[in-house]
Amino acid sequence: MRVEIWSDIACPWCYVGKARFEKALAAFPHRDGVEVVHRSFELDPGRAKGDVQPVLTMLTRKYGMSEAQAQAGEDNLAAQATAEGLDYRTRGRDHGNTFDMHRLLHFAKEHGRQDELIQILYRANFAEERSVFTEGEDRLVQLAAEAGLDADAARAVLADPAAYADEVRADEREAAQLGANGVPFFVLDRKYGVSGAQPAEVFSQALTQAWGERSPLKLIDQGAADACGPDGCAVPQN
């Protein structure tokens, strides 16, 4: 079974939702038969690469919140994160464009390091003092290396704006086709969708349901197959 998770590094509910999903997955009896793939979704794709703001400034300017409302929202999100055992800084976080991080996550996927990198990026964005947005490529290269990726190769990816850009856009198109207009968005075997950071129990139920409904294969039968088995290989007649 395959679970695809659309998310953005700048999305607090994605950070929390991933932890809730993983709690459910850890308790799922068939967890070894579940493959997890991360997909790209940008919350703020129109923001220019260098346009970085403190989160609170973004919340007040973009959504018209008062500063008190914005801070209360952050405090509440931090409480949800803490309940899942996650660190969450409610002061001094930045908001910016995440396209480069998504490109890097596709590079990491090719090297089997996607889950490591997304976890490190979440932690860097939500729990660490240093910004993931204001230090240019150096910071992202360092985080990629922490995830086990080759630093020079990661730097080359970041330096080439076309690298893995198509893969990010393809994920985003697919999210739209699947009806996701917010994240996190979980898709189980392309059959069930779960929207949002639901409680772990909801993910447990979804895993159980999707697992139970894995359907038997329909065999496309075109007569005798040219195949090999324990009794040898079919030999073509000339």
Add this chain to the structure above:
Amino acid sequence: MRVEIWSDIACPWCYVGKARFEKALAAFPHRDGVEVVHRSFELDPGRAKGDVQPVLTMLTRKYGMSEAQAQAGEDNLAAQATAEGLDYRTRGRDHGNTFDMHRLLHFAKEHGRQDELIQILYRANFAEERSVFTEGEDRLVQLAAEAGLDADAARAVLADPAAYADEVRADEREAAQLGANGVPFFVLDRKYGVSGAQPAEVFSQALTQAWGERSPLKLIDQGAADACGPDGCAVPQN
């Protein structure tokens, strides 16, 4: 859409069937939306690691063929391979245990190099004079490096018999659960199965059919989702 291909390096029809499938995939309009994953299947799992025989000897002893029959079978398989543009040596090939190659393919998958490695292993086994079975780990390490993998890491995988062994066994269990008793065996979105090295047209038809039937998601709805979208993040009420 995802296509999983169960196969064995020692399986001539897998070598031919992969080329036929790839011909169909190259012509498939939605090929960029198709992900290919290779799964393990051993034709001769009971054979001890060091027990290597010439293919013709194996065919005569294991299946009771005459030497002429065995050679005619190899010649016929070579003709099928040649028709797909593949090289195939009909003399001097070896047969042996492929478990280590499957372990290495799982290691390659983790590093995004699985398709490269399987193609190199097929070529080494079917088209090159040097045996993939008699030179110990050095030969496999060299082939892994050709596939872009780190040679030292590949050597470490081969030196540890437990590395990726569970992954190989899990693939084989899954093949049995899906009803595959021979290879190659192609599974499209866990919905359609295609057994054997079918003509490219059959793969084209299967791709078209499975693509057209990708079903809309069933949303597991648990009320208001804790999610972030273009209009901001849902804020929990305390």
